[in-house]
Amino acid sequence: MSRFLTSKTAAIVGCPFRCPRVGVDQGPIHLVEAGLVDQLTELGWKVNFDGHHQFEEVNVAADPPIGKLKNPRLVSKVTEAVAKVVGGHAKKGELPVTLGGDHSLAMGTISGTLDAHPDACVIWIDAHADINTAETTDSGNIHGMPVSFLLGLGSPVPEFSWVKPALKPERLVYIGLRDIDAGEKRILKENNIKAFSMHEVDKYGIGRVVEMALDHVNPKRAYPIHLSFDVDALDPSVAPSTGTPVRGGLTFREGHYICEAIWETGLLVALDLMEVNPSLADAASVQQTVTVGCSLVRAALGKQLVRREQVD
Ligand SMILES: NC(=[NH2+])NCCC[C@H](N)C(=O)O
Ligand SMILES: [Mn+2]
Numbered sequence: 171m172s173r174f175l176t177s178k179t180a181a182i183v184g185c186p187f188r189c190p191r192v193g194v195d196q197g198p199i200h201l202v203e204a205g206l207v208d209q210l211t212e213l214g215w216k217v218n219f220d221g222h223h224q225f226e227e228v229n230v231a232a233d234p235p236i237g238k239l240k241n242p243r244l245v246s247k248v249t250e251a252v253a254k255v256v257g258g259h260a261k262k263g264e265l266p267v268t269l270g271g272d273h274s275l276a277m278g279t280i281s282g283t284l285d286a287h288p289d290a291c292v293i294w295i296d297a298h299a300d301i302n303t304a305e306t307t308d309s310g311n312i313h314g315m316p317v318s319f320l321l322g323l324g325s326p327v328p329e330f331s332w333v334k335p336a337l338k339p340e341r342l343v344y345i346g347l348r349d350i351d352a353g354e355k356r357i358l359k360e361n362n363i364k365a366f367s368m369h370e371v372d373k374y375g376i377g378r379v380v381e382m383a384l385d386h387v388n389p390k391r392a393y394p395i396h397l398s399f400d401v402d403a404l405d406p407s408v409a410p411s412t413g414t415p416v417r418g419g420l421t422f423r424e425g426h427y428i429c430e431a432i433w434e435t436g437l438l439v440a441l442d443l444m445e446v447n448p449s450l451a452d453a454a455s456v457q458q459t460v461t462v463g464c465s466l467v468r469a470a471l472g473k474q475l476v477r478r479e480q481v482d
């Protein structure tokens with residue numbers, strides 16, 4: 171367990187949120203129904219889970235686009251609520267495990283983590299960089315933008331003024347990228363943000379890539395780690411039920427290896443598992459994706475493949 175936690179307690183933050191539909195995205199609900207709470211209990215965690223967030227408090231009457239941004243007020247309010255919940259758990263020394271839902275939620279989860287652990291670094295596992303600004307976005311989907319808000323890039327959007335630009339470019343690293351927009355490429359370059367695309371995963375192997383990523387973002391292995399895992403980082407043959415699948419992704423084992431290696435650092439303070447979207451596939455694909463999702467969470471929370479004494 172991470173030395174930054176005060177007890178082996180995992181707080182599951184279920185966020186069935188996908189813009190523009192609140193409470194309709196079933197991803198987190200499926201993950202919990204698949205037995206995630208019991209699985210983590212079996213690993214020795216005390217698990218706090220008192221139901222999924224329905225964001226009842228979020229009341230947005232009219233939410234026309236601001237510039238290109240779709241549903242800006244709703245996304246802002248939901249992510250702000252998530253920031254408070256995640257930050258609250260983190261400040262109690264618990265490990266928040268946020269299940270999504272739209273990756274825009276990471277604006278909230280990472281804000282919450284940085285509130286409790288200001289020197290935390292972020293390891294972002296994704297096919298996409300999610301670093302568009304209000305100016306560069308083509309789609310207007312805010313799930314393609316959370317990282318730019320956290321870094322304070324682009325011209326400020328008043329509706330998101332609650333988001334502190336608390337993340338430093340050198341405390342962020344990506345693994346798994348393979349679908350980056352032209353504007354995003356420019357932003358990554360200009361801000362010197364380290365990214366290991368699938369090309370580097372092929373070239374060096376996942377073991378070295380994780381090592382290099384940690385060396386970059388956490389050279390002395392001293393900072394707490396927030397792991398934000400978009401399930402679309404995995405190849406669509408491994409995790410088909412997701413909104414924006416891109417072929418050529420991480421294998422089942424590569425995805426798990428990342429989680430296991432981060433766990434082994436003893437520095438993990440928060441985990442996101444995002445973009446599981448059961449509404450987009452047949453029942454077998456949904457089950458496959460949900461099973462993989464639970465398995466990734468177990469790997470990040472310390473499940474060992476073999477007991478150490480069997481190999482030593
Ligand atoms: N969280 C995600 N699935 N993000 C996909 C983003 C795709 C594209 N780059 C966009 O800005 O719309
Ligand atoms: Mn993605």
Ligand SMILES: [Mn+2]
Binds near residue numbers: 273400
């Ligand atoms: Mn993403």
